[in-house]
Amino acid sequence: MHHYIKVAAAVPRLRVADCPYNQEEILNCVASAQADGVKILTFPELCVTGYTCADLFFQNPLILAAEQSIATIAEETKDLDMLILLGAPILLDNQTFNCGVMLHKGKLLGIVPKTLLPNYSEFYEERWFSCAHDLISEEMTYAGQLVPIGADLIFDAENVPYLKVGVEICEDLWGPIPPSSYLSLYGATVLLNPSASNELVAKGDYRHKLVAQQSSRCIASYVYASAGIGESTQDTVYSGHSVLYENGVFLGESDSFSRENQVISAHVDLELLATERRKHTTFSTQLSDVSGQRYYREIKFQMGNEEMIGFKRPLSAKPFIPEDAKTLDERCQSIFMIQATGLARRFEHTHSKTLVIGISGGLDSTLALLVAVQACDYLGVSRDHILAVTMPGFGTTDRTYQNALTLMKTLGVTMKEISISAAAMQHFADIEHDSSIHDVTYENTQARERTQILMDLANKTGGLVVGTGDLSELALGWATYNGDHMSMYGVNGGVPKTLVRVLVNWVASKNTLGAEASEVLLDVLDTPVSPELLPPDENGNINQKTEDLVGPYELHDFFLFQVIRFGFSPTKILFLAEIAFAGAYDRETLLKWLKNFYRRFFAQQFKRSCLPDGPKVGALCLSPRGDWRMPTDASNRVWMDEVEKL
Structure with a gap:
């Protein structure tokens, strides 16, 4: 198992307050995502109704139409093994909440209300919505199903290693301590953000920095889906600019101001995220300092492990050398x-x-x-x-x-x-x-x-x-x-x-x-x-x-990066090498030098154990006083046995 999962952000065509139309466009995006092999799909904030409905959120027909659309989408997707996050206004406890609704195989797994409500400049959300902290109930009947609700939900694919999904909504990311910070500390590796971020000069660059920084701090993948141009342009314009990041690394973005449906996708590496969290000990030590949300309800579900479709993520044959x-x-x-x-x-x-x-x-x-x-x-x-x-x-x-x-x-x-x-x-x-x-x-x-x-x-x-x-x-x-x-x-x-x-x-x-x-x-x-x-x-x-004797250095540097930086297995490294060096080296050649790498790497540790001083210049180093401590008599059997099976 390579521990990749394809995530995506969808920006559907939209009509303000036209739930049946929006429902159909959402289903069109779902179909596109399914064809692309997407397993986790995020739609923009309040995508079923539109974000810019304003006082129409006080109208019961709109609220009921949104619920009916959610029920219909759940029924239409009951055969799909895909997590789908939709945005809808929901009534509960004599209040209205701006929510993300998580669907999987037709079941509503949970509803997550927005925590931070913007009420400044062009935003007036407190006029229509209540904060997640004002919620009294922990579950509700919605779209014909009994569903847990709260900002304390983490969605756990218990049969997929390292896959736990957390949700925060738009402004939540802009706060001093976003909910995703707590979600990640308690296990979420994939963070979803249905958003409605209006377009302003230079805001796209800021959006990139914000998502990149939070994904890096949380050592998580981050899917940010933003409302598109179908929203009202009465006072603001929405471009649909959506971005995907993984631990600070850019994975993809949508075209701004597109008039057509868009689904942008990428494979995220769950194993990489888990490995990074284990290595960065300051990540988990902050659990004892958490003064905010301390307990989360894990919503369990089962996700299939179908064959990977269209591997899509940045992969360089020269990982130490920037392409730009x-x-x-x-x-x-x-x-x-x-x-x-x-x-x-x-x-x-x-x-x-x-x-x-x-x-x-x-x-x-x-x-x-x-x-x-x-x-x-x-x-x-x-x-x-x-x-x-x-x-x-x-x-x-x-x-x-x-x-x-x-x-x-x-x-x-x-x-x-x-x-x-x-x-x-x-x-x-x-x-x-x-x-x-x-x-x-x-x-x-x-x-x-x-x-x-x-x-x-x-x-x-x-x-x-x-x-x-x-x-x-x-x-x-x-x-x-x-x-x-x-x-x-x-x-x-x-x-x-x-x-x-x-x-x-x-x-x-x-x-x-x-x-x-x-x-x-x-x-x-x-x-x-x-x-x-x-x-x-x-x-x-x-x-x-x-x-000619030890093998091409471009291969060994590739192997070295994957082995030391991320601790990947020989199987996964071969998988990546076959993609990175397609057309340059065949599988037999890659295996030959991969085997030689493991043989020499283990046998030669004694030389690294007494290295002279020297400066560390990048994220990877083999100094016994710095990044790499390994016994000189360690056996390479586990790794070599796996290579032999390949």
Whole structure:
């Protein structure tokens, strides 16, 4: 089970006070939603009568017509396994209430009155309606059924994990503490808001911010359905602007001022919401501080688990990289400055005289060097404080060697070249290793020799060794233990490989370091990712490509995000990967590298348990002092068994 459910907001065509007409348009929207696979459908506030009926709400014929329409809609939808929320005026306890009526398979599950009634500017609701707190009864007979009523209702699909639905109405969301805040604390993961929000200049932007913020605070999905242009335009205009959000993430919106029926839908991830709530411990701890609504009646119902129709929600194959160009530019600027500021602070605190970096001509060391340059510029110290060391070995190609030299030269840092070949050969002799055997000893000797050189140079110059390894390498354990795995400050430790590439390209595109530096950066980007620990091929080209050995980094970064950020199962991750990488990788290839990810991730925890300090730059980090604490001897059997079954 993937724990997705499709929610929707409907904006039907409407005639003020014409309940039979509105009833038919509501049923038309229901039919459209059914064809789209929607399971939870929200209509606007008072959609059966229209929100702008004004003193007609005092007319009994209108109230009775609304009740009859609700009864008819319930009968017409009795075979539909869909939660449907309708808005209607309801008489009870000698008062009239602005209510949301919840239907499922022809049954009225509950009625929720509006809590906060606007009575300012163009709104006069207190003239016609009473607040939910004025309600005396807890149930009523309505549309021929005995129905619970109150603002204390949560609708619990007891056979669907994590699905509990809460309702608040329009102005309820605008209050200092919306009812949805309490609803979410007591379990509601899907919040529905039937609304009648008139259109004003810039109000659409505010509406977005309001819904996004509340869905984020409540760690919930939020369906906001607003009244459309059929409402009276006597003094106000209604556009039907409706929005869908999930934990602050935009899922969709309607077209404003449409003359036709609209149903906007998206799949929400109930498992994701439940996982986020468990992780954010401040969410549940506030239960003890709740001074408002403390008890809720859970209205139980059963919902079928039909096949998912038309998967619809944002899903990026590159979850660490924003798609919008403006957002991407801002993100790169922010990450780059987090890295540089972290390094600058460590440089100052340790009273170091140099920043020592090994430069290979590859992506990671290039980004680390750029960060060090920015740190020096930020501190107002000359770049010659950076001691950049290139250490050619058995696998170094002319391309990466020349790129390393050119980059160091153009950036104006202190350059040093030390070949590791002789030292490595001496070490082979010391430990009696045949240098013609290109095994892990052959490779790791080189990595550790390079780290030893950097550490000793740092001691000699009063310096600090800047680590270059990235987040993806940490996840896969693609680093030599106590070799390139170790440093005095790892600036790339929170940056996944796909984002390293983007950051280097971003610096190149800015062209602030000069045309020659940008040209080298672009060539670094075009160079295959490799540790260059094996001799080049007969043409002098790289003979050891990392992604041929461990798998494509774009896949591993995708897996990493889903595993660590949300704790998803292999089955769900494969499901998402098949959608995200459709046409790029087949199922067999995805499974191959997913299996490799789990194998390496569990086996290599010991390297993550002793990571050097480094800045966290995003929501995901593998530092043992921060986001990820895992025993080094944990078994991966549960995950691997599931992958095998796939």
